Amino acid sequence: MDGADSLSGPGSDRLTFPRSRHLKRKRLIEPLFDRSDPSSNSVRVGCVRIAYRFVPTSTFDEAYQVGVAVGRSRGHAPRRNRVKRMMREAIRHNQIDLERLAARKGERLTAMFLFQGRDEGSDTILRDTVQVIRKLERSGMATDGI
DSSP states (O other), X not given: OOHHHHTSSTTOOOOOOOGGGBOOOHHXXXXXXXXXXXXXXXXXXXXXXXXXXXXXXXXXXXXXXXXXXXXXXXXXXXXXXXXXXXXXXXXXXXXXXXXXXXXXXXXEEXXXXXXXXXXXXXXHHHHHHHHHHHHHHHHHHHXXXX
């Protein structure tokens, strides 16, 4: 059996980031940035900030949906696209933490990852994205009793 077959199929441990986990719906994105909404929160580490909220399980099928955004002030399109790719890659490798958090809360997680740094290196972007996911998981555990 070759390596390609072992990576595909049901029950494989392959980490993917399918379209069903991409946050695209306007009705789910807008409340993330509504400061008057008490269910919306944010966490920041270094150059990455997460705006997140938990929604009922009937909203969508996946455990979480994630969006990535980089502002235009961060450079031209090729630079922004590279930053988004790096952030998505870090999210893909650490998605089990997002799934665990949503499962523990018993709700679906919607989150927008925002790059807020200037000319950061790829190591810094990857490190900060992973750290902000960890911080989100810790802050989610702290609010379990509420």
